[in-house]
Amino acid sequence: MASKTKNANAKSWYIDNFFDFQKKLNGQSGSFINESRIEAIDKLKNTDFPTLKDEEWKYTNITPILNHEFKSPLLTGNPEINAGLVKQSLYTGFDSHLLVFVNGIFSEEFSDLSGIPQGVTINSLNKLIETDPDLIKQYFEKVEYINTFNLVNTAFAYDGFVVIIPDNVILKKPVQILYLTGHKNETVLSAARNLIVAGENSQAKIITNYRPVYDNTYFSNFVTKVFAGDNSVIDIYKLQNESEKAYHIETTKIEQQQKSIVNHHSYSFGGKLVRNDINVKLNGEFIESHLYGLYLGNDNQHIDTHTFIDHAKPNCMSNELYKGILDDNSRGVFSGKILVEQEAQKTNAFQSNKSILLSDNAHADSKPQLEIYADDVKCSHGATVGNIDETAYFYIRSRGVPSNIAKSMLIRAFANDVLEPVNISALSETLSHQIFEHLHRAEI
């Protein structure tokens, strides 16, 4: 079978490549993280890549990813980056601590680590493994496994970002992490393992920003782990602006302790094939998890978001709002699973997924799943797919506003409840602007 062959070919590509990769590691090959690399590649030998027959991948055909031979930047070498590219790739209008990575490898030259408050760690994983391996060890599982791509990530990840906020510290400035990816002549694999830890009563805002170096094919494959300590507040903004030929797969695992609040905002603009898995474990009482997502599709983009919310303890609240705006031949997929464990009484869990299709060939899939083992809970989910609201469209035009501006206004109106919770005002404005830019619509 063709898909079987592709699967086997892709596996042997990564397995064969792993030996060359290992040779390039030099000093890092003895570190604890290398044990996890070896464990991951061993596991990959006995694990297939998912196919459309897998329930979790039924709407997303990953064959295009398997068709490419992606290489670690340790094997391809990294492109020269200039300050201009960094500058134009950043989100601006607010102060931030800045970490820059090129193909998943930390670039000290373009990062700005000045003014980091005492005790706060904002740094590269690779550096910390050298300087403070015990700090990292306590948070990293050897292999974070949800899907086969995580194994590729763990086997080939050389670096990643680490943000650790100690107890009782409120980090004022957001941390912006810029991932620049791409190579002029090679299809590069950018694999990074990221870590966010918020201590008790701490607060932080983290922005991850994914941008291309060249508008060509590459593969971003990330695993991000988040720990929210008691009473902490973490705002995460995932702003995905990959090249239109890029593949992007990220698994985000969030574990929350009691009374913590996590606001996860996900904006998907770029990428040819994009898959986000966001798994949240509410592992204490009185936790709030808010997940907001906006995904925009044009041309043949395929954007897939899978969420899994695990209510393990009583008296918690989760709220998911994912919206898709899909044009041309694009396809948006949302699958959201909510598990309410037996112990998790008084759970409030809400989920909403809405899409508008701007063209006859755009497509949206939505798959809510509730699994409830407690009896005193409030759970709701809803999914809608539709076109632009004709009555509203007529209303705006009846005031003399041209049809293209009227459509932009309705697109902005549709996105509003996702944009509203963005609490960095300059960022909110930029994102609003990006919506029109990405959809090639008139600015309002």
Add this chain to the structure above:
Amino acid sequence: MIEIKNLHANVEGKEILQGINLKVNAGEIHAIMGPNGSGKSTLANVLAGHEGYEVTEGSVSFNGKDLLDMAPEDRAREGLFLAFQYPVEIPGISNATFLQTALNEIRKYNGQPELSPKEFLDLIKEKSEILNMDSSLLSRAVNQGFSGGEKKRNEILQMLTINPKLAILDETDSGLDIDALKIVSQGVNAFRSDDNAVIVVTHYQRLLDYIVPDFVHVLFHGKIIKSGNKDLALELEEKGYDWLTKGSLETQNV
């Protein structure tokens, strides 16, 4: 101003307007009354260009131009305004931005310079005062979270700001208490002049105590079955529609 001749229109294959004839001159106020389902709102929406209605026969001339040939935005730019029965909420777009965009688009079309933000704010402040509208409504999203009365007032604010040649008020009185009704009427009366015209579509006579019409037309089964002066509205208030509609049905049966 506007001349409607033998206008027929369908919605989803059903004929709602069955031959409307109506002429409105500058300086006039016409009231269109009729029971529910008679086609009043359909007429208003067809004139404004709602694409859910299909015009099957007839013509509408608006200041000498073929109205039915124009897109909704061009009808607005030519000076037609419809105050909606159910104004639409537009989250994320402020009332001021919306109205400024609308006004400047209309001005551009008519070869007038766009208003600066300052000029626009002065204008909108002046118009809001006529309607006792709180200026905070301007920075809020269009109609979002507005009460029924605020939405209707907002429609009239848009009308006053845009200053059209012909304003069609589609059941603007519905859902208003008497105070709100007075304020809305105050707005309409401030608007009217010898150069413009108003068509008031209403179910009830009470609005016409405050906006006094020159002509009253009764619409029934998609046709105007009787026209008169303001006394006709009072007569309808007293007797209801039955005395007219029964006769009409009999006529139709013959």
